[in-house]
Amino acid sequence: MNKLILNDGIATEWWMDYLTGELDREKEGELFQYLHGHPQLQKELKISEEIWSDLGEVSVPGPSERMDAKFEAMLLGYVAANERNSAINWLPVLQDWVSRSWRVGLASLILGSALGWFVIPDTKEDRQLAELSTEVQEMKKMMMLTLIEQPKAQERIRAVSLAGDLPSADLRVIEVLAETLNRDENLNVRLAALESLMKYWDYSEARSVLVKSISLQDSPLIQAAIADAMLILREKSAIDEFEKLLAKPELNEVVKEKLQLTVEKLQQI
Amino acid sequence: MLKVKKGDLEKMSLLYHRYSRRFFGFFYNMTNDGPTSEDLVQNVFMRMLKYRHTYSDEGKFETWAFHLARNVHHDHFRKNKRYAFQESMQDSVYETVDEDNTELRMTREDEIDNLKEALLSLSPEKRELLELTRFQKLKYEQVANLLGISESAVKVRVHRTLKELRSIYVRLDQ
Known part of the structure; x- marks a missing residue:
């Protein structure tokens, strides 16, 4: 060599x-x-x-858990949409028919091209995409409703994060988020629910849930977080609820100051 | 992937678990942005499903997958034009794998931080070259296929990029 x-x-x-x-x-x-x-x-x-x-020593970070949850939801949605679309699959039948004769094949090709050109508008793909998107959203919602029931706090955080990612919310989603914000035993889950509810600030139901939640909270952390949320959302209707909370003698002193300040700022809006 | 192509779409989950962290690392090093990188990983798997019919078992899955990942990144880069690289990677909320904080390693950590900064000073093309060859450990042949150049050209480019990186690093270390 x-x-x-x-x-x-x-x-x-x-x-x-x-x-x-x-x-x-x-x-x-x-x-x-x-x-x-x-x-x-x-x-x-x-x-x-x-x-x-x-x-080789440059460390690479890891993704958050939300990435996996989003992927799972996307795949579930895609598989469901795919199964529905393939329920009636005419392609093998047509292929068989066309393969019987080249004349039929040629005629079909010409006819198909003409149809494609003149008759079928360019919206089939758009429609499929829209259907897929709805399907993914439904799957995300289903997954969220399942995860929220899980005993692990991590799973419930994934659920409320998924809820916050939905392009639009319905009353059921808002209800579940409200229930989580008011009753979940884990503070991190409740904070995540608050964050997700804030994303639906343009829904009056979500705003009303947030306002009603103020007097139900007993954790100083959540009370302070809701105060911040109300200021961000410029929600003047929260003033009454804050005042009810301020009347409670057991209220944490630091939170009390924060709420007084929040009420003052909301009054100025 | 062949099973996915044949319609067993749920097998995509296995591929996701095998490759999603690598893609995340690839996008993170290219964009320096965790949430964006997560979205881009999602896009890669969406494209895998959408374009599964284009996959052939003749080529390596890894090469095909990185081809999609590069396209996803290019599309994103085109839309966003530039990234905010001025932020230090250490400021990220994402936890790094290396958690060793002993005193003895502090100097070394400073050096590695300078190296990270030097990496971010490279052009996206050069950073991508090091990302594929060094971090993702793709073979030169695979990278050559991805970039549409010869294997020799890949090696020469990697060598030149290492030289450039070294000179930026030395400048930062002074």
Whole structure:
């Protein structure tokens, strides 16, 4: 077998193979021998080895749990839409019919092209996409309603996050979020529910749920978070509820100050 | 993927669990943005489902998948034009895998931070090259197929990019 005569260019390429562990032993020996006689190139390549090795220490972050939940919902929706669309599959029947005669095939092709050109508007794909999108949304909703019942707080956080991702909410979703905000035993789940409800600020039901929730909360953390939410949403109707809360003698002192300040700011809006 | 292509769509879940973290790493290093990277991962799997008929078992799944991932990233980049790279990667709410905070490693961590910053100073094309070869550990042949250039050209480009990265890193370290 003829050996390649090494030059700087080939040596560099071999070096890159060496860095990824793809250079065989024989070539490695040849390469190092060559570099021994070419100290300048050797120095340059050693530097690239150092930086290549250092790059191995650059840490890569991980995604949040929401990514998996979103994927699962998307796949469920896609599979459901696909199954529904393929319930009546005319394609094999047509293929069989067309394959019986080339004349029929040709005629079908011409007819199909004409139909495609003149009759069928460019909206079939749009319609399918819209159907798929609705399907995905329904699946997300179903998944949310299932996850919210789970005993693990993490699962319930996934549920309320999914609820916050829906492009539009219905009363059932808002109800579930309200129930979670008011009754979930875990504060993180309740905070996540608050965040999701805020995304539906343009629904009067969601705003009303948030306002009613004020006097139901006993956790200082949630009370303070709702106060912030009301300011962000500029919800003046929350003033009465805050005042009811302020009348409670057991109210945390820090929260009390925060609520007084919130009421003042809301009155100025 | 062949099973997905034949209609067993639920098998996509297995592919997701095998590849989603890698794609996330790819997008994160390209965009420096966690939530965006998560959306882009979702888009890749949507495209896999949508274009499953274009997959052939002749090529490697990994190459095909990264081809889709690159397209998703290019589309996103075109729409957003540029990324806010001025933010340090450390400011991200995403937890990094490396949690070793001992005193002895602090200097080393500073050096690696400088290296991260140097990486962000590279052009997107060069960063992508290192991302595919070094971080995603794709073979040069696969990267050559993805970029439509020869394997030799990939190696030369990686070498030059490493040199450039080194000089930026040295400048930052001074």
